[in-house]
Amino acid sequence: MGLNLKTTTGKLIASASLLGAAAAVAGMGTYGAFTSSTEASTTVTNATMKIDMVANGGSNNLQLSATGLLPGDKVQRLITLNNSGTADLAALTLTTAPTVSSVLTTDTANGLQIVIESCDQAWTAGAQGAAYTCGGTKKSVLASRPVIGSNIALSQLASLTGGQNDNLLVTQTLPSTAGDTFQGATSTVNFTFTATQRGTTVK
Numbered sequence: 001m002g003l004n005l006k007t008t009t010g011k012l013i014a015s016a017s018l019l020g021a022a023a024a025v026a027g028m029g030t031y032g033a034f035t036s037s038t039e040a041s042t043t044v045t046n047a048t049m050k051i052d053m054v055a056n057g058g059s060n061n062l063q064l065s066a067t068g069l070l071p072g073d074k075v076q077r078l079i080t081l082n083n084s085g086t087a088d089l090a091a092l093t094l095t096t097a098p099t100v101s102s103v104l105t106t107d108t109a110n111g112l113q114i115v116i117e118s119c120d121q122a123w124t125a126g127a128q129g130a131a132y133t134c135g136g137t138k139k140s141v142l143a144s145r146p147v148i149g150s151n152i153a154l155s156q157l158a159s160l161t162g163g164q165n166d167n168l169l170v171t172q173t174l175p176s177t178a179g180d181t182f183q184g185a186t187s188t189v190n191f192t193f194t195a196t197q198r199g200t201t202v203k
Contacts, residue, residue, distance in 0.1 A: 048085040051092065051159065051195040062170060062191055072176040076132055078123055081157070081193060082165040089160045091196045093151045094142065100188035103181055108146040110178045112187070115171045116142035118156065123169055132169050147172055147189055154193075 053062075066075040083089065096114070098105040104112050118141050119134035126133060139156040158164040170191075174182070 048087060050083070050085040051089075051193060052082045052084050053079055053191075053193060066172075069174045071174055071178040071182070073174050074131070075172040077170045078132070079168050079170065080165050081159050081168055083159040083162055083195070086162045088162050088198045089195050090198045092154045092157055092160060093194050093196070094154055095150050095152070095192045095194065096148050097150075097190050097192075098148060098187055099190050100186060102185040102187045104174070104185045104187040105148050105189065107178075107182075108148075110175050110182070112147040112189075113144050113173045113175060114142065114147040115140075115144045115173070116154065117169045117171070118158070118166045119169065120158075120167070122167055131171075134169075141166070141168060144173075151194070 062077045062079055064077060069075070081092070094116075103110075117134070118139045119136055121134070121136040123132040124135055141154050141156055142152065145152070157166050159166045172189075
């Protein structure tokens with residue numbers, strides 16, 4: 001049945017309906033709540049990790065050949081090991097491998113033995129045929145051992161810290177026990193220094 005607006009009752013019902021609809025629309029338009037916000041930004045920069053075997057004195061002395069060794073003789077070479085990155089390291093290791101092999105590298109008892117030391121200042125060269133000397137603090141980086149090895153641990157290195165370096169003296173010795181089988185022997189040894197990043201941390 002349709003709504004008859006001509007009657008008083010019908011007009012009242014229609015007015016009530018219209019007011020109710022208007023109130024609903026007004027309520028939808030005026031609803032609100034207090035708000036507040038804040039913000040911040042974080043900058044994250046990755047570290048860099050790079051280890052260099054820097055030439056000492058203008059040439060990489062490890063690449064200089066040594067000839068005419070006799071039992072008891074030493075071969076000394078200077079290098080600077082440089083942590084040119086920003087990251088601290090957990091470890092530095094040395095791998096030495098023969099690219100040309102002979103009894104000098106295969107005989108672990110009487111063949112070449114290696115020692116590595118560091119000095120907190122530049123090493124000083126002695127007279128011809130004399131050993132290098134350290135005018136500051138000298139530390140043992142690698143104790144005497146056969147020259148050939150894989151992932152040999154190195155100790156007391158400043159270059160474990162990002163941006164730091166070590167003045168290293170690498171000494172290879174032909175033991176006095178080397179016999180006649182060593183005469184005329186030749187070997188070439190490749191040196192590889194490997195850096196391992198530090199463990200993870202919370203920044």
